[in-house]
Amino acid sequence: MTQPPHDEPTASSPDELREQVERTRHELGDTVEALADKTDVKARAQEKTAHAREQASAKAAELTGQAKDKAAEAAHLVQEKLPEPVKATAVAAAAQAKAAAGQAQQIWHDRAPESVRDKRAPLIAAGAALALACLLLRRKKK
Structure with a gap:
């Protein structure tokens, strides 16, 4: 038989002995669970990965x-140091570009047949597919 632990008194009745056995089982179960958690490498790696991901996102x-x-600070400094004639030229160029884009859009809307305007995306996709097919066929011939 085994010796009882030195710090625990021996049980004087069967009920006390059962309580000691039950307490020991719970302690042993907790110890086994803690050891299992320590040996679960996959879970520990996932926890470390999640922690590193959170730190990276925060940074x-x-x-x-x-x-x-x-x-924003650099843009403000550049804007302050930019001479007025250059600013005026940039604003005028931006306005011209916007107007030209509007004219191009209007020309497209006015001159392109409605059937083409309505099916612009499929036509572009078909053209791209045709160009890709030509390239592939050309590559096979070589």
Whole structure:
């Protein structure tokens, strides 16, 4: 037979002995569960990965905020130092580009047949597919 632990008194009745056995079972179960958690490498790796992902996301958000602040500051400095004639030229060029884009859109709308305008995306896709087929056939011939 085994010796009882030195720090635990021996049971004086069967009921006390059953309680000691039950308490020991629970302690042993907790110990086994803790050991199983330590040996579950996959779960521990997933926890570390999740933690690293959270840290990376937080750092990325912080750096993105800093970059936006610096970009806004740089844009403000450039705008302050830009001579007025250059600013006026840039504004005029932007207005011209916007007007030209509007004219091109209007020309497309006015001159392109309605059947083509309505099916613009499929026509572009068909043209791209045809070009790809020609390239593939040409490559096979070589």
